[in-house]
Amino acid sequence: MINVKNLQKTFHNAGGDVSVLNGIDQTIEKGEKVVIIGPSGSGKSTFLRCLNLLETPTGGEIWFQDTQVNSAKVNIDQLRQKMGMVFQHFNLFPHLTILKNITLAPVSLKLQTEEEATEKAMKLLERVGLADKAQSYPVQLSGGQKQRIAIVRALAMNPEVMLFDEPTSALDPEMVGEVLEVMKELADDGMTMVVVTHEMGFAREVATRVLFMDGGQVLEEGSPKEFFGNPKNPRLKDFLSKVLH
Amino acid sequence: MAHIPLSVFSAVGEKFYDAFIYKDRWRYITDGFALTILITLVAVVIGTILGTIVALIKVAHTNNPKKFKISNAICNLYLTVIRGTPIMVQLLIVYSIVLLPFKGTSLNLYACFIAFGVNSGAYVAEIIRGGIQSIDHGQMEAGRSLGLSQRTTMIKIIFPQALKNVLPAIGNEFIALLKETAIAGYIGVQDMTKGGDIIRSITYDPYTSLLSIAAVYLLIVMLFTHLLTRLERRLRKGDQR
Numbered sequence: 001m002i003n004v005k006n007l008q009k010t011f012h013n014a015g016g017d018v019s020v021l022n023g024i025d026q027t028i029e030k031g032e033k034v035v036i037i038g039p040s041g042s043g044k045s046t047f048l049r050c051l052n053l054l055e056t057p058t059g060g061e062i063w064f065q066d067t068q069v070n071s072a073k074v075n076i077d078q079l080r081q082k083m084g085m086v087f088q089h090f091n092l093f094p095h096l097t098i099l100k101n102i103t104l105a106p107v108s109l110k111l112q113t114e115e116e117a118t119e120k121a122m123k124l125l126e127r128v129g130l131a132d133k134a135q136s137y138p139v140q141l142s143g144g145q146k147q148r149i150a151i152v153r154a155l156a157m158n159p160e161v162m163l164f165d166e167p168t169s170a171l172d173p174e175m176v177g178e179v180l181e182v183m184k185e186l187a188d189d190g191m192t193m194v195v196v197t198h199e200m201g202f203a204r205e206v207a208t209r210v211l212f213m214d215g216g217q218v219l220e221e222g223s224p225k226e227f228f229g230n231p232k233n234p235r236l237k238d239f240l241s242k243v244l245h
Numbered sequence: 246m247a248h249i250p251l252s253v254f255s256a257v258g259e260k261f262y263d264a265f266i267y268k269d270r271w272r273y274i275t276d277g278f279a280l281t282i283l284i285t286l287v288a289v290v291i292g293t294i295l296g297t298i299v300a301l302i303k304v305a306h307t308n309n310p311k312k313f314k315i316s317n318a319i320c321n322l323y324l325t326v327i328r329g330t331p332i333m334v335q336l337l338i339v340y341s342i343v344l345l346p347f348k349g350t351s352l353n354l355y356a357c358f359i360a361f362g363v364n365s366g367a368y369v370a371e372i373i374r375g376g377i378q379s380i381d382h383g384q385m386e387a388g389r390s391l392g393l394s395q396r397t398t399m400i401k402i403i404f405p406q407a408l409k410n411v412l413p414a415i416g417n418e419f420i421a422l423l424k425e426t427a428i429a430g431y432i433g434v435q436d437m438t439k440g441g442d443i444i445r446s447i448t449y450d451p452y453t454s455l456l457s458i459a460a461v462y463l464l465i466v467m468l469f470t471h472l473l474t475r476l477e478r479r480l481r482k483g484d485q486r
Binding site for chain 2: 077078080083089093094104109153
């Protein structure tokens with residue numbers, strides 16, 4: 001479903017060039033739940049953001065269902081409609097009600113009528129237990145509620161893959177659970193997911209494959225059992241010894 | 246404190262009659278008032294449209310320096326010249342140079358529309374640009390990640406939030422504009438200030454005429470400030486907890 005070939009990304013800053021991704025090759029199949037872990041600055045978020053071209057790769061290729069994502073000819077807006085994304089800081093639209101947050105994209109893009117979109121939004125809200133918040137504004141919600149809405153907003157577009165960029169990192173500890181719960185349900189429904197996270201428990205429980213990134217490369221990957229039970233890369237061993245207590 | 250002769254306070258009714266009632270002199274004020282408001286409104290419309298366009302070009306150029314290179318340079322020139330010269334001089338230039346080839350009866354009024362509109366546009370542009378750039382980049386990313394185009398995201402997500410943030414600043418700009426139109430008399434437009442001055446020159450009583458128009462300006466500004474506060478409050482409902 002997603003094919004990444006020798007992906008490179010270099011940021012050109014005033015202080016010089018910073019090379020964030022140094023050749024990543026990955027194939028993500030339909031239905032897979034890939035969890036990416038690694039220390040800060042390892043390039044895992046940049047990798048994720050390259051997949052839907054929020055960051056433009058400086059080298060290599062990304063393919064999504066027979067279409068090259070990073071080519072000049074691609075209609076990126078159309079591709080992004082099939083790739084939902086959830087951000088660390090939710091990025092809900094503060095000037096719109098929860099319902100409008102969810103229906104804005106499908107209605108603006110004429111994929112659904114106002115009624116269809118509202119009906120679908122209400123169903124999804126029901127599923128995450130927030131139907132009573134439809135007419136609220138984002139500022140009235142807790143962090144965990146906001147992130148659940150953000151997930152619903154992405155789902156309203158009927159995406160074929162969901163990208164999660166540290167979805168629980170900005171949450172109070174007590175709200176992490178409710179968001180992970182929604183993500184687990186999504187995984188059980190068969191959604192293809194790519195998740196950047198620090199939640200090792202989630203990785204262990206939900207992932208079909210775990211990637212460890214550092215220095216802009218994937219240093220190790222494997223099933224959660226293999227990955228956590230028998231890590232081989234010394235950098236990964238060191239990392240796991242620090243995050244698992 | 247300035248010396249105020251006692252006679253000011255005597256015969257107020259008579260002075261008022263002289264200044265406004267006799268020979269229908271109140272028409273100087275009401276006709277002038279209408280022109281002042283007309284000039285302000287037309288300038289606000291021109292200024293908002295021009296300012297928004299300039300702001301969008303500048304933001305688009307900042308986001309992608311390869312785009313809108315020439316337009317951006319023109320915008321910068323416009324902002325520099327307009328903000329670097331007095332509005333008075335701009336008005337005279339528009340009337341005496343720009344509109345020189347044209348013939349007609351209301352050229353001085355058109356000069357006001359153009360000069361004040363173009364002048365206001367420069368200030369509005371910088372306000373709106375600041376407003377757009379104050380919106381968290383995550384909003385654009387969220388919009389784009391849903392498959393909305395840059396344009397749609399700008400129109401439906403960024404711009405409404407930016408507008409709400411800059412509303413007080415824009416309101417102040419238009420209040421300033423309203424007061425700036427008082428120089429329209431310089432090119433022979435009988436706005437409210439000119440009207441008051443004409444009454445002063447007829448009646449030789451500067452107090453009644455000038456203080457009256459000052460009061461009218463003050464009232465309009467206060468009314469506008471009030472409306473602005475109410476509008477702001479309505480727009481702010483998304484911030485309530």
